[in-house]
Amino acid sequence: MQIKRVVITGMGSVSPFGNDVKALMDGIEHGRSAVRLMEGWDKYKGLRSHVAAPAEIQDERKIPRNKRRFMGRMSIFSAQAAEQALADAGISTADIPQLKIGCAIGSTMGSAKSINDAFEIMLPEKDISQLNSSMFFQCMSHTAAANVAQYLELEGYIMATSAACASSLHAIGAGYDLVRLGRQDIMLCGGAEEVHPTVTGSFDVLMATSAGFNNDPSKTPRPFDRDRDGLVCGEGSGVIVLEDYERAVSRNAMIYAEIIGYSTNGNGSHVSQSNKDSMVKCMQQALSDAGITKHEIDYINAHATATLQGDKEEAEAIKEVFGSSVPVSSLKGYIGHTLGASGAIELIASLQMMQKGVIYPTLNLENISPECMGIDHVMSPVTKKIDTILKNCFAFGGINAALVCRKL
Template sequence: MELKRVVVTGLGALTPIGNNVPDFWEGLTNGVSGAAPIKGFNTEKFKTKFACEVKNFNPEDFLEKKEARKLDPFVQYALVATDEAVKDGGFDFEKLDTNRIGVIWGAGIGGLKTFLDEISNFAKGDGTPRYNPFFIPKMIIDIAPGHISIKYGLRGPNFATVSACASSTNAMIDAFNYIRLGMADVIISGGSEAIINEAGMGGFNAMHALSTRNDDPSTASRPFDKDRDGFVAGEGAGTIILEELEHAKARGAKIYAELVGGGMSADANHITAPHPDGLGARMVMTNALKDAGLTTSDIDYINVHGTSTPLGDISETKAIATLFGEDAYKLNISSTKSMTGHLLGAAGAIEAIAVILAVKNDIIPPTINHFTDDPAFDPKLNFTFNKAQKRTVRAALSNTFGFGGHNASVIFKKYEA
């Protein structure tokens, strides 16, 4: 069976450094940090008092007030980013077969704010279970693709993927496979997350996973820097619309890039710590390259998972060095989490958008906040520190790794007719 080609025809983003794709890309290429003191709740007694929140966002600018109240923020973010992507792609669903258009969405945690609010209200009461009837439908992760499909009348494959921080990359891989196997023409894919609240920040603080650089939030996310001390929490959404090539050409769609491969693997090592030698990370990149029919010499850029944790950055770099060998020195490597923070289940989606735009525009976004070299990293590797770099990007790889040892990678390349 000949596999169909899959291209990217629509993008949408709601991020800590830009509330749409053009602003997001401008923030990335200019090295803007999205980290700042948290405004969403009182952080006085919290170890970490900052995060990468979405800024200047009012859901009622996009959704009716009554509708917005029924949606957890992670679903609000999903709908807003998808609205941008649908408009960007020039889709008129009334002229398309919506039975062959689906939604596959990723989130790692989902409606945490809704869960927190409802349980807190119950705990303050007299024990009578007075729960909001929208409690469960607001909270569950699969409600995001459900709302997207309902809004546009899309009756194709519809479900959510959950693999912690790899969730939205797994969603893209599933969408990619459904389309190239001929089971759908178009799939809206991506991810959203909204965990910057008392439960999210308190939980990650308890794990000692977050940076506590409260005196200098804007430089707290420091991937590959000697003084990195944990990740910075982020929130938002990214939407990538994938489409079968001939279907896209028939409707005259603009094409950003071609998705050519996806890989998955497991660390099988520890619930939160990566394999110290990067075995799972190496395997997932190997699988993605094999799926794409490419070699290490074909890749010009890797958007790494690069969370700014002491162990994770080392493990991933070991995997790249081992797999790519001498080709590793020809790569640009960068962690855009240095700017956006870590969006957990949405990270793969917004980082895929960064990769797609790098391929399209031949610009590598930087790894900002680098101050002190760490001898654990090979100084000959190009981490694209502090400033964007121009270069031809034929193909680029995006890595996402999640708690539980879940690894997922996707490869995008320049579209060639």
């Protein structure tokens, strides 16, 4: 069997900065924070963190009601991101029936708002008769993948990768293999997630959220910073188009980059505590899969969510593999942690940086924490020729993922 080369030919995103890739990059380029104080979150007893980076649903009525009724927020985000990505790749929806095309869209869970709404309707009287027919389809774990597939009428592989914060990198990894093996010609891959007090609450009970900046939201999260105090949830979706290289070339498609390496592993030690050694192994395996040395990486887009332990472990892992020779930044300071969407949204931003030849800094990184030192933190925009990048994602559940992309 001939292993095919896999390239990225399209991208789309809905993020806290707006509903396309341009809005995402405008926000990052101008050093803005999308983090806000969330109205009404103070009503949740025990919730310490009241900040988040919400996205705004726009133009949802363009999605026909008969498709939209099964979509919670996250599915609307992912349907719009997927549609953008397809258009960006120059693939018409009219061509879909003739293509071997599928999708892999990951998320931590189904629509958080819909799940919450369903239980609020059902539990007080233990009465299921008031639930509408679309609720299940909004709540199910594969809601984003299923809705993207239904909306775009895809008939190929439809997969939902659920691995918390590594979900969308897993989706891209799965799509990479499917195209590599020739099982699909094109895969729409990415992830989606929603902001909801119950989502932030799940991190809050673990003391992993930022709770000290409710009065100054734009100052948090603070990846790698001395004063970081935890993550801030964000929402949205990122979707990229993976395509067989030969096919992309034959139709003169614009190629953003080639995926040349991918790895995922378990830390084998703890469900929530990040582990440096397994991160090192994951990054080394991705480099090995790509067949390149550490010296060929020009930029590392870190996972770095601003948790005390996670940032420390990642910084130490990067230091062990790369030393201080490769620029590193995290985008969580701009758009929060978009969880299952973060791998795809941040990869899209990294590919845009590659195109532009500029590395954007880690927002809110003012004083590097002593335990995060020893790597090349980007603290102001850096102009640099970027040929090869590494994108990290490290998830609750003890799951790591790393992806290597190269400009052609």
